[in-house]
Amino acid sequence: MRYLFWFIKFFLFVIMFGFAMHNAEPVTLKFFLGYFWQAPLALLLLVFFVIGAVFGLLAAFSKIIRLRREIVGLKKELRARQTVTDFPPDLLVEQPRDAL
Template identity: 70%
Template sequence: MRYLLWLIKFLLFVVLFGFAMHNAEPIALKFFLGYTWEAPLALVLLVFFVLGALLGLTAALGQVVRQRRELVALRKELRGRNVPQQPAAPDPLLEQPRDAL
C-alpha cells in the first residue's frame, strides 16, 4: 500500500510539473492604478491557490475556536456535577443466549 501511495504521489508530481512547464510563458496581471505583475502562469496559479487555501483556513478558524471553547465549558460542567450514575439495565437484545437445559 505504501508503494502505491508513493506511485500516486510521483505521478501527480509529474503531471503538475508537466503542466507548469507547458505554461511557463509570462503573463501580465493588471491591477488598479496602473500596477502590473508579470510572472509565469503556473506561478500565478500556485500563488492564488495558496492564498485561497489560507483564506479558507482562516475563515474556518473562528468556528474551530468557538467549538473548542464550548467543549471545554461542557467538560467543566460535566466534572462539576459529581452525581454518581447508576449502571444502566442490560439490554435483553444484547445478552448472550442462554441454554435451554
C-alpha cells in the same frame, strides 16, 4: 500499499510539472493605477491557490475556536455534575440543547 502511494504522488508530480512547463510563458496581471505583475501562469496559479487556502483556513479558524471553547465548558459542567451526584455518568445524559 506504501509503494502505491509513492507511485501516485510521483504521477501527480509529473503531471503538475508538465503543466507548469507548458504554461511557462509570462502572463501580465494588471492591477489598478497602472500597476502590473508579470510572472509565469503556473506561478500565478500556485500563488492564488495558496492565498485561497489560507483564507479558507482563517474562515474555519473562528468556528474551530468556538467549538473548542464549548467543549471545554461542557466538560467542566459534566465534571461539576459528577462531583455533586453519586450517580454513574450514564444517568447524567441529557437531550441535546438544540433538540426540538
